[in-house]
Amino acid sequence: QVQLVESGGGLVQAGGSLSLSCAASGLRFRAYTMGWFRQAPGKEREFVCAINERGISTRYADSVKGRFTISRDNAKATVSLQMNSLRVEDTAVYYCAAASFLKGTSGEQNDYNTWGQGTQVTVSS
Numbered sequence: 001q002v003q004l005v006e007s008g009g010g011l012v013q014a015g016g017s018l019s020l021s022c023a024a025s026g027l028r029f030r031a032y033t034m035g036w037f038r039q040a041p042g043k044e045r046e047f048v049c050a051i052n053e054r055g056i057s058t059r060y061a062d063s064v065k066g067r068f069t070i071s072r073d074n075a076k077a078t079v080s081l082q083m084n085s086l087r088v089e090d091t092a093v094y095y096c097a098a099a100s101f102l103k104g105t106s107g108e109q110n111d112y113n114t115w116g117q118g119t120q121v122t123v124s125s
Helices: none
Strands: 003-007 010-013 018-025 033-039 046-051 058-060 068-073 078-083 092-099 119-124
Touching (some): 003 092, 018 033, 018 119, 046 068, 046 078
Parallel strands (some): 010 119
Antiparallel strands (some): 003 018, 018 078, 033 092, 068 078, 092 119
């Protein structure tokens, strides 16, 4: 059974940091591009960042560039998201996603075929 499980969400003050983790199981992790997406209340889900299967190439949304860092550990089948200088507008449910047969990175949700349940991140002012 393919499964992605996010952890690490919570409440943090603006300007603070938070680290999310996503543990994958049931798939050949090192063959998947991994991404993070988020959905704020009343808004559509949007791309945050992605990392290619070998962890060499990354892609970030402009809104998080320079503040967020995605990384992966293929040996542990995990992908992480380090979020610094958090803003109130970063408040959302954050989803981990996996894309198979994708060489490189993508910000397109339709490219991702496996999704986690999400973890809430709340940034207070």
